[in-house]
Amino acid sequence: MSPITLLLIAVGLAMDAFAAAVAISIALRTVTPRQVFRLAFHLGLFQALMPIVGWLAGSTLGAAIATWDHWLAFGLLTLVGLKAIGTALGSPSREGPRNDPTRGLTLVAIAVATSLDALAVGITLAMLEVRIWYPALAIGVVTCLLTASGMALGSRLGVRWGRGAEILGGLILIGVGVKILVQHLTAG
Numbered sequence: 001m002s003p004i005t006l007l008l009i010a011v012g013l014a015m016d017a018f019a020a021a022v023a024i025s026i027a028l029r030t031v032t033p034r035q036v037f038r039l040a041f042h043l044g045l046f047q048a049l050m051p052i053v054g055w056l057a058g059s060t061l062g063a064a065i066a067t068w069d070h071w072l073a074f075g076l077l078t079l080v081g082l083k084a085i086g087t088a089l090g091s092p093s094r095e096g097p098r099n100d101p102t103r104g105l106t107l108v109a110i111a112v113a114t115s116l117d118a119l120a121v122g123i124t125l126a127m128l129e130v131r132i133w134y135p136a137l138a139i140g141v142v143t144c145l146l147t148a149s150g151m152a153l154g155s156r157l158g159v160r161w162g163r164g165a166e167i168l169g170g171l172i173l174i175g176v177g178v179k180i181l182v183q184h185l186t187a188g
Contacts, residue, residue: 001130009121009135010142016114016176017043017143021150022157023081023172024101024110031155035102039110040147046111047118048140054122055132069116070184074177080110081173089167115143117180 021039025031080101101107118139125132157168 001125001128001135006135006138007142010139011146013047013115013118013121013139014143014146016117016180017047018146018150019172019176020110020114021147022154023168023170025151025154026157026168027101027170028155031151035100036148036151038102038107039151040144042107042111043114043147044140044144046115047143048136050115050118051122051125051136051139052132054119054124055126055136057119057123058126069119070181073113073116074181078174078177080106080113081170081175081177083170085167085170113177 021043024039025035028035083099083106099106101110121139122132122136125135
């Protein structure tokens with residue numbers, strides 16, 4: 001596999017993480033370096049681990065995984081998106097503490113949902129007899145960098161456009177989930 005092909009695959013896989021990072025940082029409004037690190041690290045880690053898991057599973061489990069991975073990604077991203085919209089529409093006072101999606105189960109749900117297509121890539125790489133370690137590392141690093149970039153962009157949008165940007169962020173997460181679902185249902 002050429003380095004250009006690998007880079008294109010990595011960027012393609014990282015776009016869901018980038019969109020999620022934009023949406024999350026819009027919801028947070030004020031983004032700390034710690035939040036950027038947590039989100040970028042975890043999304044990059046999951047994006048690097050999923051192709052390895054897919055590669056190990058190989059083509060044996062490929063059909064079984066492919067029948068439900070898109071539904072899981074759609075469900076997780078829709079729930080997180082609806083929660084962001086609900087928070088934005090909830091109370092007119094913005095004084096209270098906000099839920100931090102870069103922590104806990106929300107972080108894990110986002111990391112899993114945005115990395116499920118990397119699992120399928122790992123299965124494909126196994127069928128092509130490509131060694132997985134270098135592609136997995138490249139996919140993880142690219143995802144980490146694009147996630148941090150998405151957080152920077154989203155935090156600027158959130159400060160500028162407030163509640164409307166937060167609602168848009170929730171809609172983006174739902175849109176990413178719908179995109180994953182539609183791609184899998186219309187493929188093949």
